[in-house]
Every structure is written in C-alpha cells, then in structure tokens.
Amino acid sequence: xxxxxxxxxxxxxxxxxxxxxxxxxxxxxxxxxxxxxxxxxxxxxxxxxxxxxxxxxxxxxxxxxxxxxxxxxxxxxxxxxxxxxxxxxxxxxxxxxxxxxxxxxxxxxxxxxxxxxxxxxxxxxxxxxxxxxxxxxxxxxxxxxxxxxxxxxxxxxxxxxxxxxxxxxxxxxxxxxxxxxxxxxxxxxxxxxxxxxxxxxxxxxxxxxxxxxxxxxxxxxxxxxxxxxxxxxxxxxxxxxxxxxxxxxxxxxxxxxxxxxxxxxxxxxxxxxxxxxxxxxxxxxxxxxxxxxxxxxxxxxxxxxxxxxxxxxxxxxxxxxxxxxxxxxxxxxxxxxxxxxx
Amino acid sequence: xxxxxxxxxxxxxxxxxxxxxxxxxxxxxxxxxxxxxxxxxxxxxxxxxxxxxxxxxxxxxxxxxxxxxxxxxxxxxxxxxxxxxxxxxxxxxxxxxxxxxxxxxxxxxxxxxxxxxxxxxxxxxxxxxxxxxxxxxxxxxxxxxxxxxxxxxxxxxxxxxxxxxxxxxxxxxxxxxxxxxxxxxxxxxxxxxxxxxxxxxxxxxxxxxxx
Numbered sequence: 001x002x003x004x005x006x007x008x009x010x011x012x013x014x015x016x017x018x019x020x021x022x023x024x025x026x027x028x029x030x031x032x033x034x035x036x037x038x039x040x041x042x043x044x045x046x047x048x049x050x051x052x053x054x055x056x057x058x059x060x061x062x063x064x065x066x067x068x069x070x071x072x073x074x075x076x077x078x079x080x081x082x083x084x085x086x087x088x089x090x091x092x093x094x095x096x097x098x099x100x101x102x103x104x105x106x107x108x109x110x111x112x113x114x115x116x117x118x119x120x121x122x123x124x125x126x127x128x129x130x131x132x133x134x135x136x137x138x139x140x141x142x143x144x145x146x147x148x149x150x151x152x153x154x155x156x157x158x159x160x161x162x163x164x165x166x167x168x169x170x171x172x173x174x175x176x177x178x179x180x181x182x183x184x185x186x187x188x189x190x191x192x193x194x195x196x197x198x199x200x201x202x203x204x205x206x207x208x209x210x211x212x213x214x215x216x217x218x219x220x221x222x223x224x225x226x227x228x229x230x231x232x233x234x235x236x237x238x239x240x241x242x243x244x245x246x247x248x249x250x251x252x253x254x255x256x257x258x259x260x261x262x263x264x265x266x267x268x269x270x271x272x273x274x275x276x277x278x279x280x281x282x283x284x285x286x287x288x289x290x291x292x293x294x295x296x297x298x299x300x301x302x303x304x305x306x307x308x309x310x311x312x313x314x315x316x317x318x319x320x321x322x323x324x325x326x327x328x329x330x331x332x333x334x335x336x337x338x339x340x341x342x
Numbered sequence: 343x344x345x346x347x348x349x350x351x352x353x354x355x356x357x358x359x360x361x362x363x364x365x366x367x368x369x370x371x372x373x374x375x376x377x378x379x380x381x382x383x384x385x386x387x388x389x390x391x392x393x394x395x396x397x398x399x400x401x402x403x404x405x406x407x408x409x410x411x412x413x414x415x416x417x418x419x420x421x422x423x424x425x426x427x428x429x430x431x432x433x434x435x436x437x438x439x440x441x442x443x444x445x446x447x448x449x450x451x452x453x454x455x456x457x458x459x460x461x462x463x464x465x466x467x468x469x470x471x472x473x474x475x476x477x478x479x480x481x482x483x484x485x486x487x488x489x490x491x492x493x494x495x496x497x498x499x500x501x502x503x504x505x506x507x508x509x510x511x512x513x514x515x516x517x518x519x520x521x522x523x524x525x526x527x528x529x530x531x532x533x534x535x536x537x538x539x540x541x542x543x544x545x546x547x548x549x550x551x552x553x
Contacts, residue, residue, distance in 0.1 A: 026538040027468040140472040188346035236389035236396025260469030268349030271401045296350035
C-alpha cells in the first residue's frame with residue numbers, strides 16, 4: 001500500500017474537504033476546510049479535483065514519511081517546509097507542487113501569518129467517506145481516521161502509488177484575500193441589541209482572542225449590550241454567524257460550529273469574506289461593515305472569478321528558478337490549465 | 343411569518359420568537375413542503391428548529407430560492423400536527439440531580455419520576471450535537487431553569503431536562519441540564535440510515551426500568 005506515515009502529528013491537523021452537506025438537520029456539523037480557497041488551490045497544484053480532501057494544518061504541521069514510489073504534494077498557506085532526502089535537509093517552497101519519492105521525509109513546520117494551511121497529495125487520500133464526506137468533525141468524532149486529528153503513527157493511504165506525467169506546478173501569483181473591514185449582513189437578531197450596540201459593532205475594532213479553534217473565533221472589544229435577554233429560542237446557525245452571549249463579547253462561528261445555538265446573532269459575515277476571517281490569528285484586529293445582499297452577491301462573484309483565474313492559470317515550474325524570482329520577473333515557462341473535476 | 347437573511351448563504355423563516363408547538367408544526371410543514379416540493383436550484387439544505395426554518399443556499403442563487411420558499415411559506419396547508427413515530431425509552435431513574443429536582447419542585451423523588459415518565463414528549467428539533475433531540479412537553483410542575491454550574495462532562499445516555507425540554511445526551515459532553523436518569527438506547531450510529539434515531543415530529547415516552 002502507498003501511504004504517508006505520520007511520525008509527529010503537529011497540532012490538531014485533520015482531514016477536510018469542502019464539508020459534509022445534508023446532515024445539519026440531524027445535528028451533524030458541516031465541518032470542512034476553514035479556508036476552502038487554499039484547499040482548492042492546493043488541489044489544483046497536484047492536478048486533483050478541486051474538492052479532494054486535504055490535510056488541514058493548524059499552527060504547526062506534521063512530520064511525514066513517504067512510503068510510495070513517488071507522490072506529488074503541495075502546501076497552500078505560508079507553512080515552512082523541509083524535505084529530508086538521503087540524510088540531508090533542505091527547505092521547500094509552499095504554494096507549488098513537489099515530487100517526493102520513497103524514503104523522503106516531509107516536515108511541515110509552523111504556519112506563518114494565517115491560521116491554516118493545506119497539504120494536498122496527487123490523486124488524493126484513499127479513505128472512506130463518512131456521511132458522504134472526508135471532513136473531520138472532532139466534537140462528534142465524525143470523519144476519516146475515526147473522526148480524530150492526526151496522531152503519531154497515523155497512516156494516510158494514497159490512491160495513486162506514483163505520480164503521473166507532467167511536471168510540478170506553481171501558482172501564477174500568490175492568492176490575495178483582500179483587506180479592509182469584514183463585510184456582514186446584519187441579523188438575523190440585530191433587533192435583540194440596542195441601537196447603540198449595533199452602531200458600536202459597526203465602528204469599533206474587535207481583536208481576535210487567544211481562544212480560537214475550528215468552531216469559532218472569540219472577539220474582544222467594546223461590550224455589545226442586548227436590548228433584552230441574550231438568549232433566544234435556539235435556531236439554526238451557519239459559519240460566519242456572529243453570536244453574542246451575555247458577556248457582550250462576540251463569537252464568530254467557523255466551519256465546525258454546532259448546528260443550532262441559543263444566543264442572539266447580531267450579524268453574519270458574507271461568504272466572500274469568510275475565508276479571510278477563518279485565517280485570522282490571535283491578536284488580529286477586525287472592523288465590520290454592513291452591506292446589502294446585492295453587494296454580498298457581487299463580492300462573491302468577484303471572489304469566484306478570482307479563484308477560477310488562479311485555479312486555471314498555473315505555471316510549470318522550471319527547475320532551479322525560485323518562485324519569488326518567477327513572480328517578480330513574471331517569467332513563465334508555460335501556462336497550463338489545471339484539470340478541474342467539476 | 344418573517345424571513346431574515348443569515349448572511350448571503352442562508353435565510354431564516356421565522357414563525358414567532360418563542361418555543362411553541364403551533365410554531366414548530368408550521369416549521370415542520372414548511373420543511374416538508376420545501377423538501378417534497380420538487381428540486382429547487384440553489385437549495386443546499388434545511389435545518390428545522392423550534393420556531394424557525396434555516397434554509398441554506400448557494401449565495402449566487404439566494405434571491406431565487408428565497409422567492410420559492412416564501413411562496414411555499416405563504417401557502418402552507420392548514421397545519422394538522424402529524425403524529426410521528428412513538429418511541430418508548432427504557433430509563434433507569436437514578437440520576438445525580440433527582441434529589442435536587444425533588445427539593446426544588448417540592449415533591450418527592452418518586453413523584454418526579456412519575457411525572458417525568460407520565461408525559462409523552464414531542465421532538466421539536468435536533469442539534470447541539472449529532473443526534474441530540476430537543477423534546478418539549480415537560481409538566482409545568484417539573485420545569486426548572488438550567489443548572490447554575492454546568493457540568494464539564496455529562497455521560498452519554500443521560501436523560502435530562504431543563505425548562506420545558508427534556509433530552510438524552512447521545513455523547514459524553516458538557517451540559518447544564520438536570521440529570522434524572524440514564525438509558526442504553528443508542529441515539530446516533532453512523533451505520534444506520536439515517537444515523538440519528540429520533541426525528542422532528544417523533545413522540546417519546548420514558549419508561550422506568552430498574553436496570
């Protein structure tokens with residue numbers, strides 16, 4: 001069997017795809033990639049369907065041994081990579097693919113400047129979907145590997161025993177996530193807050209607290225005062241909902257949030273800005289801007305257009321040329337269209 | 343009936359703002375209408391809750407789905423509460439909060455057990471964790487707010503109640519409800535289709551057993 005063997009797990013790495021759709025009504029979290037854009041880009045770099053499952057790396061990645069004739073890998077997100085081969089170690093660049101061979105050791109170090117990075121392997125992981133998905137929801141232990149994070153000794157079977165034809169690929173340019181305020185649509189329970197609280201929410205800076213995980217970001221800033229009780233009759237949630245418990249400090253829900261909740265939600269981050277929010281690290285400061293549904297749709301169309309452009313304009317890597325030089329000089333040996341399984 | 347956007351990828355169809363069987367019946371009627379009414383392009387999934395239906399959509403098709411669902415919600419058939427399956431849950435009433443509940447409600451342990459097991463509860467929604475069913479219908483005399491100090495770990499299988507709701511914890515988890523007893527019934531199993539045993543609309547009785 002061809003596989004990657006986990007020697008050291010890093011911190012809380014999990015298998016994720018684009019989420020487990022269709023089971024929320026049973027209380028099963030959607031889970032899936034916190035940054036679906038980086039997951040899709042990593043897949044494109046190794047020639048996969050864009051929705052193939054990847055290892056999602058939080059903060060610090062794993063140490064992996066290659067037990068396959070060859071495998072093409074790519075990491076999207078600013079992780080520090082080191083390749084151990086024949087007793088020597090050298091750095092590898094992220095945001096491009098590399099061809100590894102049997103006996104290689106890949107160390108994915110700290111993730112820098114963002115919360116997450118993704119490891120894609122050419123052909124994908126040979127694991128059985130659970131309720132139609134390879135995403136991991138740690139709370140209910142639902143997903144591959146028993147629904148748990150990577151552990152020392154975990155085995156990640158590969159569908160392909162060796163790489164196919166073609167060279168390694170790189171993004172034509174680093175993908176940019178934009179900046180400025182996070183755009184939200186107010187509600188569904190903005191009316192449960194005083195008008196002053198809503199105005200405060202839309203003007204004051206909120207800092208990402210230390211207490212963050214795949215379920216949500218705790219935000220710290222001016223207290224948001226409820227007009228009545230903080231509690232509501234529990235209702236359905238989506239990633240991006242900003243709920244405010246009785247202490248007035250907002251929580252921005254992310255991929256592994258529970259399906260229903262009983263706190264009033266002052267606003268919801270629009271889908272175009274959610275990947276950027278999910279990449280946030282503790283200490284980062286956000287402000288929020290209310291937009292309309294029409295503005296949200298246009299922002300999403302623009303993001304989809306930029307993602308599609310990035311997915312389909314990949315550069316063949318020229319051996320010996322480093323990527324920063326390539327980006328700088330825009331010297332591209334040849335543009336190729338990534339195979340897109342959709 | 344009101345519809346609120348929940349970001350650009352979902353909207354909530356609300357029937358009132360409190361836990362209420364009539365509102366829940368409308369939610370379930372709309373849920374059935376949406377799921378049975380033929381393919382709606384852009385519809386991802388629906389999440390029924392006590393008094394609202396969350397409709398998850400493709401953000402680019404939000405307006406179209408909202409239009410379809412609004413029309414369905416405005417034209418709901420006269421809601422006759424459909425009687426779901428009736429489950430009898432064998433329950434050992436030996437929970438750690440039984441004495442505290444007896445003291446707080448001013449009745450004896452046995453009276454608490456008789457009252458809790460004498461009702462038929464309705465499953466209003468699933469959520470919180472996979473397979474966790476919120477059941478309404480706790481007798482007025484038994485209703486207590488959640489514990490001031492939530493437990494860090496409530497064992498799987500615990501039968502619990504808070505306010506007008508009762509539930510069974512399918513997994514070990516933190517929890518603030520009052521623990522009355524336990525059951526060995528398996529509420530969530532990935533090998534079953536669907537994996538959750540209970541569904542909204544189902545009715546549940548707790549039957550006292552000794553072990």
